Amino acid sequence: MLRTSTTSSLRLLQTLRQPACRRIFPNICFGPSLICPSPKYISQTRTFVSSFIRRNEEQPPESSKIEKRENIYTIPNILTASRILACPILAWSILDGNYHLATGLLVYAGLTDWVDGYLARRYNMSSVLGTILDPAADKALMTTLTVTLAMQNLIPTPLAVIIIGRDVLLSLTAFYLRYSTLPHPKTFSRYWDFSLPSAEVRPTQISKVNTALQLLLMGVTTVSPILPISIQTPLVGLQLLVASTTIWSGMSYVFSKDTVRVIASSRKKGDNIP
Known part of the structure; x- marks a missing residue:
């Protein structure tokens, strides 16, 4: 015993x-x-x-309960960022009257916009940051063209106010959505850490049409000083059309329920914040 x-x-x-x-x-x-x-x-x-x-x-150990992160250093995101970095050079070229350089930068912006979209779809390089960065690059390009061309008296000032006013309101809304959907703790560093996706913005159909028309207007306006003929009459009609679609697209973001998808809400219950 x-x-x-x-x-x-x-x-x-x-x-x-x-x-x-x-x-x-x-x-x-x-x-x-x-x-x-x-x-x-x-x-x-x-x-x-x-x-x-x-x-x-x-x-499972607490260290394994971390937030989902994504790779933001992709070729599409780099190309999109290059379009944003090219905006100051584009602004200088227009204000300096160098419309040949400005036209070349617009061609570069259009090509990189097509290439990054193709790579994201073809090789599955899409990311939540890309859905934010791509329209941000378009808006940076559009704002640069709108301000500089208005300063050169190539587009009417009221049209510039409509375009920029809509973009400012949408930008402020995007900042608020980022803050409201970011999981706790809502710190400054986590707010600007875009590898922590919180919400995805989905453009409406009229917004896509409006972006295309705006780019067409800005491109034709930029090229017009170096053309051998005057295209002022067609430009006036295009300006009125862009003013209408800009207001329409802005209202679509206000009243549509499918433009924003909150990603943080899909997080599993019990997941901890690092």
Whole structure:
């Protein structure tokens, strides 16, 4: 009977020395001088310890519960960023009257816009940041062209106010959506960490048409000073059309329910924030 109790005690000590049990009993030293308890007590203790170890192994460690991140350093995103970086050069070329350089930059912007869209679809390089960065590049290009061409008296000032006013309102709305959908903690660094997607903006159909018409108007207006003939009459008609679609597209974002998809809400319950 004594040998059986001693053997059971030694097995119990080996179990209690496991890391999971040591976290429960950090201040207890399990040495060889432990008095041998009764077999019933040993059995109850072993059952408790085994149950605890099993529950501890089933639960994933806290470090594994991290937020989903995505790769933002893709070729489409780099091309889109290059269009944004080209905007200051485009502005300088228009204000300096160098419309040949401005036309070349517009061609570059159009080609990179097509290439990054093709790569994102063909090689599955799409990202949530891309859905934000691509329209942001279009708006940066549009704002640059609108301001500089208006300063050169190539487009009417009221049309420039309509285009820029719509973009400013949409930009402020986007900043608010980013803040409201970002999971806690809402820190400054996490707000600008676009590898943590929180919401995706989906452009409406009229918005796509309006963007195409705006780019067409700005492109034709930029090229018009170097053309051998005057196209002022067609430009006036295109300006009125763009003014109408700009207002229409702005209202579509206000009244449409499918323009924003919140990604953070789809996070599994219980996931922790790093």
